[in-house]
Amino acid sequence: MHFNTLLPLLSLLSFTEAAETLLGAYIFHRHGDRTPKSLPPANLTSLGYDQVFSSGQYYRSRYLTNSSSKIHGLNADIVKLSQLAVTAPVDNVLQNSAMGFLQGLYPPVGETIGVQTLANGSSIQTPLNGYQLIPVNTVSTGAGSEDNGWLQDASTCENAKLSSNNFFTSNEYTNLLSGTKDFYSQLVPVVNGTFAASDVTFKNAYVVYDLINVAEIHNASIPSNSTLTPSTLFKTRTLADTHEWGLAYNASDNMRAISGMQLAGEILIYMNSTITSGTAGSSANKLGIQFGAYASFLSFFGLADLPAANSDFMGIPDYASSMVFELFTEAAVPSGGFPATSDLQVRFLFHNGTASNSSEPVVYPLFGGSDPAISWNDFANGMNKFAVSTTQDWCTKCGNTTGSCAAYAPATTASATPVPNKSGGGDGHGISPAVGGVIGAMVTLAVILGTIAAAMLIGGLRVVSKKTPAGAGVASQSVGVEKA
Numbered sequence: 001m002h003f004n005t006l007l008p009l010l011s012l013l014s015f016t017e018a019a020e021t022l023l024g025a026y027i028f029h030r031h032g033d034r035t036p037k038s039l040p041p042a043n044l045t046s047l048g049y050d051q052v053f054s055s056g057q058y059y060r061s062r063y064l065t066n067s068s069s070k071i072h073g074l075n076a077d078i079v080k081l082s083q084l085a086v087t088a089p090v091d092n093v094l095q096n097s098a099m100g101f102l103q104g105l106y107p108p109v110g111e112t113i114g115v116q117t118l119a120n121g122s123s124i125q126t127p128l129n130g131y132q133l134i135p136v137n138t139v140s141t142g143a144g145s146e147d148n149g150w151l152q153d154a155s156t157c158e159n160a161k162l163s164s165n166n167f168f169t170s171n172e173y174t175n176l177l178s179g180t181k182d183f184y185s186q187l188v189p190v191v192n193g194t195f196a197a198s199d200v201t202f203k204n205a206y207v208v209y210d211l212i213n214v215a216e217i218h219n220a221s222i223p224s225n226s227t228l229t230p231s232t233l234f235k236t237r238t239l240a241d242t243h244e245w246g247l248a249y250n251a252s253d254n255m256r257a258i259s260g261m262q263l264a265g266e267i268l269i270y271m272n273s274t275i276t277s278g279t280a281g282s283s284a285n286k287l288g289i290q291f292g293a294y295a296s297f298l299s300f301f302g303l304a305d306l307p308a309a310n311s312d313f314m315g316i317p318d319y320a321s322s323m324v325f326e327l328f329t330e331a332a333v334p335s336g337g338f339p340a341t342s343d344l345q346v347r348f349l350f351h352n353g354t355a356s357n358s359s360e361p362v363v364y365p366l367f368g369g370s371d372p373a374i375s376w377n378d379f380a381n382g383m384n385k386f387a388v389s390t391t392q393d394w395c396t397k398c399g400n401t402t403g404s405c406a407a408y409a410p411a412t413t414a415s416a417t418p419v420p421n422k423s424g425g426g427d428g429h430g431i432s433p434a435v436g437g438v439i440g441a442m443v444t445l446a447v448i449l450g451t452i453a454a455a456m457l458i459g460g461l462r463v464v465s466k467k468t469p470a471g472a473g474v475a476s477q478s479v480g481v482e483k484a
């Protein structure tokens with residue numbers, strides 16, 4: 001009798017104990033605790049520095065020092081720069097977070113390791129007890145992410161702005177805007193030092209939440225203390241979640257998820273280089289690390305169908321959260337070589353907030369499936385359904401035809417040709433991207449919302465918005481942001 005239950009258990013055990021070798025990984029990481037977006041420039045705080053440093057220590061113990069989970073061939077103590085690629089947008093909070101993380105990942109090597117002997121026989125150790133220098137390169141997207149409240153500010157993709165703006169005309173948005181008026185008006189005394197009362201609405205759900213969240217962590221004397229009950233704080237956060245999810249992803253209009261598409265492209269390209277280097281007998285390109293904003297997490301979560309695994313993925317990840325793609329094999333790794341591509345597998349892990357020995361990242365199935373790991377080919381095919389990997393693809397999807405995109409513009413020569421209506425399909429608003437680019441400014445959007453007959457207004461909007469600098473509209477979304 002007992003054998004019946006034991007057998008499956010045993011086979012499960014032998015399966016999990018099959019020798020597994022980790023061959024590479026890609027980490028996408030949120031910054032640590034910072035000052036509010038509404039008071040730019042935002043800075044990484046001491047707490048935030050500590051968070052990313054701890055996370056770096058955790059990943060060091062996972063990928064560099066633990067013999068059963070280390071990445072095959074990755075240097076454990078002295079960094080070999082060709083094995084790493086560390087990137088972050090041009091943004092102080094994200095760049096500093098990446099540096100803090102690296103200090104935990106590759107700490108100073110001390111007085112003995114890494115000493116160099118010169119021609120004249122004297123020995124040299126680097127300053128700061130063997131501190132290691134690791135460059136953080138910039139990625140083209142997401143500049144100034146942490147100083148902007150309106151998520152598409154960090155994108156120059158026209159169709160993404162248009163698509164995100166569609167959220168502001170959705171029923172979900174308009175219902176919440178009117179349904180939460182009273183809720184937000186009771187928050188006014190708490191935030192009126194930073195926001196005008198008229199700006200404290202669902203329209204600014206994230207920046208209002210962000211300001212309160214930062215004050216809850218840092219300010220011992222936050223005003224109107226009695227207002228900020230646990231249930232009020234919870235509602236402030238979940239409304240911000242809904243707001244940001246709506247801007248970051250929509251299944252039937254997914255151009256707004258461009259940051260997730262680009263991230264998917266970057267992950268694929270890097271992991272592909274892990275495989276090509278390994279196959280060529282090189283030890284390069286083993287660990288990719290990118291720091292980025294929560295909005296990129298949300299867009300990616302939506303595209304990879306992670307809410308099917310857990311609806312928590314529709315919430316904003318906490319500071320210092322990380323998601324990881326691990327490339328591994330259960331086949332033998334030939335010495336100096338690499339397993340066949342058909343023997344490679346990928347799994348996805350996520351940790352909400354700072355990962356540590358006592359709270360490790362958890363595996364979730366990708367693409368709405370149920371397998372904790374999938375073959376490399378299935379992974380690449382799944383990602384390629386939405387990944388944007390080339391400039392040409394970006395330009396076409398974004399509807400950009402000028403600047404670096406001019407080379408890929410449609411052959412028609414007329415200079416003012418409207419770009420193709422590729423805003424993600426099916427929105428039926430009849431707003432062409434040419435107009436949408438203008439609408440990208442939130443001031444004009446407010447005009448739309450204030451008046452119901454949107455279609456009638458479109459002609460008028462062109463006139464209004466031509467007098468409105470794009471930046472001004474943006475600032476009205478991210479209220480309290482004086483300068484980007």
Ligand SMILES: *[C@@H]1O[C@H](CO)[C@@H](O)[C@H](O)[C@H]1NC(C)=O
Nearest residue numbers: 035036039040041042043044
């Ligand atoms: C961030 O630091 C700069 C100085 O480096 C300071 O001027 C600014 O006020 C700080 N921001 C906040 C929100 O504290």
Ligand SMILES: *[C@@H]1O[C@H](CO)[C@@H](O)[C@H](O)[C@H]1NC(C)=O
Nearest residue numbers: 061062066067068069070357
């Ligand atoms: C090394 O990793 C394995 C598997 O992830 C884990 O079970 C073990 O506790 C780790 N060992 C140490 C010393 O952290």
Ligand SMILES: *[C@@H]1O[C@H](CO)[C@@H](O)[C@H](O)[C@H]1NC(C)=O
Nearest residue numbers: 117118119120121122123124
């Ligand atoms: C050896 O060379 C280094 C660098 O040029 C110099 O700083 C050091 O003083 C030299 N040591 C001796 C013993 O000459």
Ligand SMILES: *[C@@H]1O[C@H](CO)[C@@H](O)[C@H](O)[C@H]1NC(C)=O
Nearest residue numbers: 156158400402403404405437
């Ligand atoms: C895309 O188009 C917009 C509007 O024309 C422009 O502001 C932005 O700089 C363009 N981006 C690129 C990368 O060409």
Ligand SMILES: *[C@@H]1O[C@H](CO)[C@@H](O)[C@H](O)[C@H]1NC(C)=O
Nearest residue numbers: 188189190191192193194224
């Ligand atoms: C904020 O609201 C409180 C309470 O209504 C009021 O006493 C205070 O003067 C206001 N502060 C500002 C800067 O408007």
Ligand SMILES: *[C@@H]1O[C@H](CO)[C@@H](O)[C@H](O)[C@H]1NC(C)=O
Nearest residue numbers: 193215218219220221222223
């Ligand atoms: C903390 O909150 C109080 C009350 O609103 C405010 O006067 C003070 O400037 C805040 N302190 C910081 C460091 O933000």
Ligand SMILES: *[C@@H]1O[C@H](CO)[C@@H](O)[C@H](O)[C@H]1NC(C)=O
Nearest residue numbers: 216220222225226228229230
């Ligand atoms: C409100 O103030 C009390 C005492 O001053 C403090 O214990 C409590 O943590 C404060 N609550 C919030 C939400 O800040």
Ligand SMILES: *[C@@H]1O[C@H](CO)[C@@H](O)[C@H](O)[C@H]1NC(C)=O
Nearest residue numbers: 272273275276341376377380
């Ligand atoms: C890596 O990318 C190249 C170029 O797109 C492709 O030909 C190759 O099949 C990819 N390798 C793997 C292992 O997917």
Ligand SMILES: *[C@@H]1O[C@H](CO)[C@@H](O)[C@H](O)[C@H]1NC(C)=O
Nearest residue numbers: 312313314315316317318352
């Ligand atoms: C992360 O935690 C926050 C609350 O701190 C929650 O709103 C969000 O849904 C969580 N995300 C995931 C993927 O667990």
Ligand SMILES: *[C@@H]1O[C@H](CO)[C@@H](O)[C@H](O)[C@H]1NC(C)=O
Nearest residue numbers: 057058061065066356357358
């Ligand atoms: C985590 O585990 C590793 C390996 O067991 C150990 O070296 C490290 O000190 C631990 N880190 C913390 C913060 O406990």
Ligand SMILES: *[C@@H]1O[C@H](CO)[C@@H](O)[C@H](O)[C@H]1NC(C)=O
Nearest residue numbers: 420421422423424425426430
């Ligand atoms: C552009 O819009 C027209 C009419 O709304 C539609 O038939 C066509 O499929 C759209 N093209 C694209 C690329 O979305």
Ligand SMILES: *[C@@H]1O[C@H](CO)[C@@H](O)[C@H](O)[C@H]1NC(C)=O
Nearest residue numbers: 167170172246250252253427
């Ligand atoms: C998602 O897009 C569809 C089609 O454009 C639209 O009907 C719906 O309102 C959108 N939902 C949100 C939350 O933006």
